[in-house]
Amino acid sequence: MSSRNTKYAVHWLTGQFCEYRMESVYRRLIKTRARFESRLSLILVSLIFGMFAITDYNLLGLTREYYLLITMRIVVVSLCLLLAFTIGRWGNYFRKIWLHALPLWILATGIILIVPLRPESLATQVTAVVVATMAFYLLIPNLLTVVTFASLYLSVGFLTSAVLFADISPVVALRLALLLIMTNAVGFCALLRLESLQRRQFALLQEERAQNHHLLKEIALRKDLEAQLRMLAERDALTGLDSRSHFMKRAKALLQRSRMEKKPFSLFMIDVDHFKSINDTWGHIHGDWVLTKIAEACAQSLRPTDVIGRFGGEEFMVALPDTGPDDAQIVAERLQKMVAELPLKEEMSGMRLSVTIGIALANTEDADLESLIMRADQILYVGKRDGRNRVVMCREGMEEG
Numbered sequence: 199m200s201s202r203n204t205k206y207a208v209h210w211l212t213g214q215f216c217e218y219r220m221e222s223v224y225r226r227l228i229k230t231r232a233r234f235e236s237r238l239s240l241i242l243v244s245l246i247f248g249m250f251a252i253t254d255y256n257l258l259g260l261t262r263e264y265y266l267l268i269t270m271r272i273v274v275v276s277l278c279l280l281l282a283f284t285i286g287r288w289g290n291y292f293r294k295i296w297l298h299a300l301p302l303w304i305l306a307t308g309i310i311l312i313v314p315l316r317p318e319s320l321a322t323q324v325t326a327v328v329v330a331t332m333a334f335y336l337l338i339p340n341l342l343t344v345v346t347f348a349s350l351y352l353s354v355g356f357l358t359s360a361v362l363f364a365d366i367s368p369v370v371a372l373r374l375a376l377l378l379i380m381t382n383a384v385g386f387c388a389l390l391r392l393e394s395l396q397r398r399q400f401a402l403l404q405e406e407r408a409q410n411h412h413l414l415k416e417i418a419l420r421k422d423l424e425a426q427l428r429m430l431a432e433r434d435a436l437t438g439l440d441s442r443s444h445f446m447k448r449a450k451a452l453l454q455r456s457r458m459e460k461k462p463f464s465l466f467m468i469d470v471d472h473f474k475s476i477n478d479t480w481g482h483i484h485g486d487w488v489l490t491k492i493a494e495a496c497a498q499s500l501r502p503t504d505v506i507g508r509f510g511g512e513e514f515m516v517a518l519p520d521t522g523p524d525d526a527q528i529v530a531e532r533l534q535k536m537v538a539e540l541p542l543k544e545e546m547s548g549m550r551l552s553v554t555i556g557i558a559l560a561n562t563e564d565a566d567l568e569s570l571i572m573r574a575d576q577i578l579y580v581g582k583r584d585g586r587n588r589v590v591m592c593r594e595g596m597e598e599g
């Protein structure tokens with residue numbers, strides 16, 4: 199038997215969950231409904247019990263037995279109504295099951311007491327006991343074990359009363375006993391089936407909920423993984439800037455929009471000067487640190503609409519939509535100055551950090567990103583050749599210092 203099945207196993211005799219915890223969860227869940235149904239059925243059953251006072255009167259008239267019967271019926275009905283009210287307010291199907299069971303014992307006692315007071319109407323009373331027993335099992339919500347004891351009390355009490363006060367022959371007593379045994383057996387089996395089915399239904403619902411919960415968790419995990427993968431693909435691990443491929447995608451979209459809106463577009467290629475010597479002098483960890491600082495400077499000095507990416511090694515790219523040559527020159531020089539003024543680590547104090555920036559402008563209609571990158575790269579090379587630490591611009595194949 200799997201652990202899942204064990205958890206929801208239903209006892210073959212009581213119709214309750216074998217596991218105490220599961221049974222308490224179930225009873226807590228149905229407590230509101232059980233309270234309402236208990237109250238309703240108690241009111242109905244006690245009123246029916248009270249209405250039999252009319253047949254008592256027809257049979258007995260205003261005799262001593264009638265007064266005793268009416269008193270007993272009033273007591274039983276009042277107690278049941280009081281209990282219906284109490285259950286409605288404080289009934290707890292988990293902790294106060296005795297409160298739900300009490301009306302059964304009161305009603306059973308009331309029915310048993312009718313026999314000595316109206317022994318001549320035993321045949322009618324037998325029918326009433328059979329109906330009451332079935333009502334105990336099926337109509338008044340209670341636990342199978344509790345109902346069984348209350349019904350057996352009713353059957354045994356009624357049979358004893360019949361033998362003692364109605365003067366029945368042993369054969370009739372035996373027939374009555376058999377009828378009551380059968381009634382109890384049918385009621386027991388019906389309620390056992392009902393209790394088991396309800397609990398199995400509950401177990402299925404719980405399993406479905408657990409599976410849904412598991413699925414939701416799985417979806418959240420997958421979304422998380424997807425986000426992480428996207429992050430890995432789109433971001434440069436060292437600087438946090440766009441990766442080369444992601445930069446290309448975003449820059450292409452920006453360039454296309456600029457073309458459609460007929461607005462200027464500039465592209466920067468930024469290369470750190472003498473970066474190899476930084477690595478050689480202070481080591482790769484310091485080199486990495488310098489790269490992250492330059493990336494931060496780029497992110498700070500540019501607009502949120504500009505796209506910045508790490509193109510590889512110590513090269514960065516910036517796509518600047520809606521930026522003409524004059525603005526591009528100003529922005530690049532500001533960035534160059536910012537890098538030069540970056541506060542460095544103490545041990546690197548002797549170092550002069552600088553970048554060379556090549557700018558390509560997309561003035562023609564047919565300029566695509568690849569050709570812009572090529573032009574920016576070419577002009578950057580010119581800047582390096584001419585001494586580094588400078589901003590150089592290329593307009594449609596023309597070079598400018």
Ligand SMILES: Nc1nc2c(ncn2[C@@H]2O[C@H](COP(=O)(O)OP(=O)(O)OP(=O)(O)O)[C@@H](O)[C@H]2O)c(=O)[nH]1
Pocket residue numbers: 436469470471472473474475477481482483484485486489510511512582586
């Ligand atoms: N620390 C570090 N170094 C890198 C990284 N990627 C590339 N490099 C190094 O950057 C250096 C680039 O050197 P070069 O291409 O010769 O350029 P440079 O020394 O900056 O010289 P110029 O560009 O001509 O001024 C190489 O030594 C690479 O190993 C990185 O992610 N971290």
